[in-house]
Every structure is written in C-alpha cells, then in structure tokens.
Amino acid sequence: MPAAAATGTTAGKPGTSAADGVSPGASADTSKGGRRRAGRPSAALLDQAGITSAALELVGRKGYDGLTMAALARQLDVAPSALYNHVRSKREVLLLVEDHLTALVDVSGFAAGPWEDAVRTWAWSYRDVFAQHTPLIPVIAVLPVTDAPQTLAMYETVSAAFLAAGFPEERIVSAIVALESFIFGSAYDVTAPADIFDAGSMAAATPHFTAAVRSLAARGDESPADVAFGLGLEALITGLGALRG
Template identity: 55%
Template sequence: MEPLTTAVTSAKANLPADAPGSTAPRRRGRPSRPVLSREGITAGALAVIARAGYEGFTMAALARELKTAPSALYNHVASKDEVLNWVQDDVNETIDVSGFGRDPWDLALMRWAHSYRDAFAEHSPLIPVIAVLPITGAPHTLAMYERVAEGLRSGGWPEDMVIDTIVAVESFVLGSAMDVSAPEWIFNVGDRRDLAPTFADAVAARRGSGRTAADDAFALGLNALVAGLRATLAAAQAARH
C-alpha cells in the first residue's frame, strides 16, 4: 500500500496551478481583468459625463463604469482633475487645424471654429469644466494651440494679440456649441406676448423660415466675428507701420 504522505504529494501535483491546496507556482500571463489605460479611463469618463453630467462625475462613478475598484483606478490616475484633463485632450484631438499653415488665416480660423463647435456640441456637459481647465499635461491640446498660434502669426497677427484672438473665437464657439443642444422652443414667450411683442414676432418669423436656428446663428456670428477680426488686424498693422 502506498504511504499516505506519498499519496497526498502525488494528488497535489495533479491539481491545477490555481486550485486551492496547490503548491505549484501560479501561471504568469495576462490578468483576468483588462489593464486600465489612459484611453480606457478617458472613454469611461466621457460615458459617465454624457449620462450623468459633470455633477454626476465622480471617481467612484468612473470606477463603477470601468468595473474596477476606486483604489485600482488611483493606481493609474492621480485625481478627478487629471481625468478631466485627459478628456479635454481627447476631444481637442478631434478638432481640425489643418487649414493653418495652408490657407489664409481667416479661412483657417473659420474651419477651426466649425470643427471646434462640432466637437464640443457632442460633449456639451463638458464645456463649463473644459473652459476653465488648465492645459498643462494635455499634449494634443497644446499641439492644437501651437498650430493656431503659428497660423495667426504667419498671417500677420502681432504676437501680443494672438492669445486674445484665440480666446475671442473660443468664447463664441463654446457658447455656440451649448446652443446646439438648446430646445427649439427656448424663446417661446408663452402667454406673455404683451411683455415682448416685437421679440415674439421675430421668434415667429424665425420659426417659420424652416432653417436650423443654431446653425444659422453660428454662421452669422462667425462671419461677423471674422469680419471684425480682419478689420482689427488691418488697423493694428496700420498703427504699427
């Protein structure tokens, strides 16, 4: 008869490496859960914000979205602000800056503005956060601004006016992006036409035109803004020569 100790040793040797009671070394390889990455965390954050808004975006909510523990999440990202920085960079990477360095500055600026508005119209809950978020640590955002700044400077804009020009355009673009998600009836005066009869007539005329309010307002505003910038640049160049 086989000794008991020999039988036990033989039985353990035949157990799977991860079975209880096994003394064999565990197998190495890919973990059963996917490893968290910057791209995955960013996508998860966008999903949470789209569903719950910025107010509902917490690191705990993000961890639930990614099906992981908050402690595991903090092994990959330092804070909520860092996640938002990644989100900003992810959205800004999609913005078209190809016109700068190729087209006249005003045409490139309009192309950029249209693309910028489209990008953030899809992520309007982010706008109040992104508008005041520092760009440090966001390489795609920095690359975007560098391309725009180079295009404006090569187009004749004085260096000390480049940032103000960018901010002026961004302020209009981000407001227009939020307008895309506004309801069509936002200017309905209801039963108080007596307080704003002229405005009510204008709203009715606009509604009856069959045009898309947000798109038309954006086109009108952008054309006016760029026309004003052209005039501003001409005056600045005349004053400095």
C-alpha cells in the same frame, strides 16, 4: 459650410498633434514615464488611456450624468477605488476626456489656404465637438494649458498660422481667446431646447421679441443655432482679420 457643421464631430485628424494612436483597450502601457525601481506588476488592469476611452464610451451611452466614478469602474471591471491609483480625482478624468476631444478638432485648414477659410473650418469643427460635451466647458475655461498637451498643441498650430497670416504677435492670443469664447458660448446653444424662446403666457407683454422669434422660426432649412453661429463667426472673422498687418 453650414450644414456640414454636423460632420466635424467625427473628424479626427491624424496629423494634428503629437499624440500617438493609443490603444484604448485594457493594455496600453506606453508612457507613464518614470523609471522603474523594484518589482513592478506588468499586467495592470488600468491606465489613463483606458480610463479615458471608457469614460468616453460611458458618456456616449449615458451622458455626463451617467459618468460617475462607480459607473466608470464598473465599465472597466474594477473597484471604484482602483481608479484613484491612476487619476487624482474625477476632475482629472474630465480633463483627460477634454484633451482627447481637442485632438479631434480640425486644424488642417491652417496648413495652407486663406486664413479666413482655415478659421471657419476650425471654428465650426471646434464648436461641433464640444456641443456634445458642454459639461466640459467649465472645466476647459479654467484649465491651465500645461495639463492638456493636445490642447496646447492646438494652440501652437493656430498661433503659428495667425502669425503667418500677418497678425501682430501681441494680438494673437487675444484674437484666439475671443474666438474661443464665442465658440464655447455657441456650443451651449446647440443643446438648447427648440422652444427655448417660447414666451408662453408672457407673449403679449413682449410683442417685439415674440414677433422676432416667430419670424426666425419661419425660415426653415438651418437650425437657429447654426444661423446665429454663422452670423457671429463671419463678423468675427471680418473684424479680427482686419488686425493683420
């Protein structure tokens, strides 16, 4: 399970959620509900799906520092101010991206098989997706689920599976939150520089820590972030699993 970690990122699951496929290009004017009133231009250059995929491409190419409203507009061949006809703020752009990414998290394990395996698959995949998008984590943390349909869909799938696995209803949300907290915190670790624990000139003053760091580095195959995540995840699975009736 450890090395496979990296794969999860691409693992978009078709059956995961209620979202239609979307056609990210320039024209997918499906939803955007609301009745039409008077004359209404049909060939809009922008919509939320297009903005979302342009934002994702931009992030992939330039990182989150490169995701500015100006750059986003340029990517879409449009004036920056045009974006505000479709999105209330930059935060809403981040929110659209977040919800899109959540749909990539692998919840397929919850359909069948042991609860432990399903949680493992889900957690590794969840971490892998957001490890490449850590600037979204502060956004997610305060995000009312109402504003993120895909995220809500994921919670429904996971909740149903926890109930089926024998969890008492009043513990389900707490267990999910505990797992998510660990997942988000661990996503940051993945991005940490390799020498983050190098004490440098202070090494002599911190002998126990320095020795611990050195013996950690000695083991070769797995990345430190993966080792720590695996360790914590197994502890959580065992400990939380014991709550089942």
